[in-house]
Amino acid sequence: MKTVLALIDCRNFYVSVERVFNSTIRTRPVLVLSNNDGCVVALSEEAKQLGIRRGMPLFECQHLVDTHQVALFSSNYALYQDFSDRVMQTLSVFAPRQEIYSIDEAWLDLAHVEPAQLPAYGRTMQATVQRHTGLPVHVTIATTKTLSKIAHEILKQQPEYQGVLSIVTIPAEEIDTFLAQISVDDVWGIGAHFALALNAMGIYTARQLKDANMFVLKRRLNVTVQRTVLELRGVSCLPLAPHPKRKQHIASAKTFSRPVETLDDLSAAIATYAARAAEKLRSERSIAGSISVFITTNRFKKQDPQYSPSASRTLHLPTAFTPTLMRTALDALLSIYREGYQYKKAGVLLSDIRPQEHLQFDLFGAFSLSQHHTQARLMHAIDIINRLWGQDTIYFGAQGLARARTWQMRQERRSPRYTTRWNELFAVT
DNA sequence: CGGCGTTAG
DNA sequence: TATTCTAACGCCG
Numbered sequence: 185m186k187t188v189l190a191l192i193d194c195r196n197f198y199v200s201v202e203r204v205f206n207s208t209i210r211t212r213p214v215l216v217l218s219n220n221d222g223c224v225v226a227l228s229e230e231a232k233q234l235g236i237r238r239g240m241p242l243f244e245c246q247h248l249v250d251t252h253q254v255a256l257f258s259s260n261y262a263l264y265q266d267f268s269d270r271v272m273q274t275l276s277v278f279a280p281r282q283e284i285y286s287i288d289e290a291w292l293d294l295a296h297v298e299p300a301q302l303p304a305y306g307r308t309m310q311a312t313v314q315r316h317t318g319l320p321v322h323v324t325i326a327t328t329k330t331l332s333k334i335a336h337e338i339l340k341q342q343p344e345y346q347g348v349l350s351i352v353t354i355p356a357e358e359i360d361t362f363l364a365q366i367s368v369d370d371v372w373g374i375g376a377h378f379a380l381a382l383n384a385m386g387i388y389t390a391r392q393l394k395d396a397n398m399f400v401l402k403r404r405l406n407v408t409v410q411r412t413v414l415e416l417r418g419v420s421c422l423p424l425a426p427h428p429k430r431k432q433h434i435a436s437a438k439t440f441s442r443p444v445e446t447l448d449d450l451s452a453a454i455a456t457y458a459a460r461a462a463e464k465l466r467s468e469r470s471i472a473g474s475i476s477v478f479i480t481t482n483r484f485k486k487q488d489p490q491y492s493p494s495a496s497r498t499l500h501l502p503t504a505f506t507p508t509l510m511r512t513a514l515d516a517l518l519s520i521y522r523e524g525y526q527y528k529k530a531g532v533l534l535s536d537i538r539p540q541e542h543l544q545f546d547l548f549g550a551f552s553l554s555q556h557h558t559q560a561r562l563m564h565a566i567d568i569i570n571r572l573w574g575q576d577t578i579y580f581g582a583q584g585l586a587r588a589r590t591w592q593m594r595q596e597r598r599s600p601r602y603t604t605r606w607n608e609l610f611a612v613t
Numbered sequence: 614c615g616g617c618g619t620t621a622g
Numbered sequence: 623t624a625t626t627c628t629a630a631c632g633c634c635g
Contacts, residue, residue, distance in 0.1 A: 242624075617634085620629105
């Protein structure tokens with residue numbers, strides 16, 4: 185059975201979501217900023233035209249922002265995730281199997297669709313997402329994931345396709361002409377480093393990569409590059425994965441809005457990140473066997489003394505109970521904290537993660553089933569309240585009072601959470 | 614197996 | 623003055 189995959193990619197996703205609620209920014213350049221309003225994480229076509237790039241620190245393009253009336257938004261993940269859910273739900277009716285690849289992308293298995301009908305089918309999907317969510321999407325259809333990404337690059341270069349392209353039935357020579365138009369560093373899976381190495385071997389385009397000796401590439405680079413070559417030849421090596429795997433690591437880490445020096449502030453931050461990580465852990469129905477903590481000074485301030493320690497702790501019993509994880513994290517923090525440094529970032533990492541059912545009774549009797557159930561019920565209740573009423577409706581004393589967390593990220597330009605908070609609903613007047 | 618490097622969105 | 627965050631995978635020692 186031949187593989188047929190559709191890639192659905194929301195165009196400039198965060199920007200497009202902001203534009204759904206704000207008609208005045210639909211023709212202006214728009215930027216969505218990272219935490220702390222520091223870097224550009226998403227931008228509209230108009231902003232790209234101005235020369236602004238993804239990842240740029242805001243201060244580097246401030247002059248363009250000022251002179252071209254660029255609209256700025258802090259990132260509003262609650263809103264974007266809600267729109268993502270709506271897009272994925274809309275797409276799910278078009279295929280028996282769907283892989284949600286990222287917040288703005290999905291693959292669908294279209295093996296059931298008559299090949300000649302694929303372009304029309306793609307056009308219908310595009311129109312349906314537009315109607316249900318107001319978001320523009322690209323739809324590309326191919327026999328491998330990598331080729332569907334290639335078709336997506338073609339759509340970016342050639343607007344006359346109007347966002348839909350199927351390359352399932354076109355002859356091999358025509359696919360070659362597409363591949364020849366794409367630079368090797370725009371091939372999915374080839375980043376800056378591998379692109380340089382490939383250039384040094386005389387490989388500059390996707391077509392040259394397809395025709396390269398994959399065994400040499402496996403030896404000189406790694407097996408993922410070999411797979412990419414095969415995928416470009418139409419041999420599917422990266423199957424659709426409809427059921428996301430349980431996470432092996434869960435991290436919560438953030439840059440502070442200002443340098444932090446005191447143990448008190450760092451403790452409140454680490455407690456907050458531990459709570460956030462524990463929440464994610466429970467949402468995966470998992471428990472963690474170890475936790476590590478790191479703190480780091482500002483590496484961009486080369487004249488300042490630098491210090492970036494980390495510490496790990498193994499938990500006697502794997503758990504998803506916030507107080508235990510928090511206590512352990514704070515204990516680890518105490519072991520690495522040194523006075524006299526300006527800390528800029530801190531984080532918590534959970535690992536040795538397993539399904540919550542795998543909790544094994546320990547042989548020495550420290551484990552109490554009734555205590556475990558009490559803890560699980562408490563966490564469940566807190567999670568439900570925070571989900572209904574918003575993050576941090578209930579939080580732990582060790583996190584410090586919300587208003588005292590002056591290190592917490594700046595989000596000065598966040599749009600309302602129109603769809604997930606009752607008091608921020610979109611109002612029609 | 615842990616640390617490092619690479620990639621992705 | 624200012625510089626995101628999270629996760630997976632492969633390789634190597």
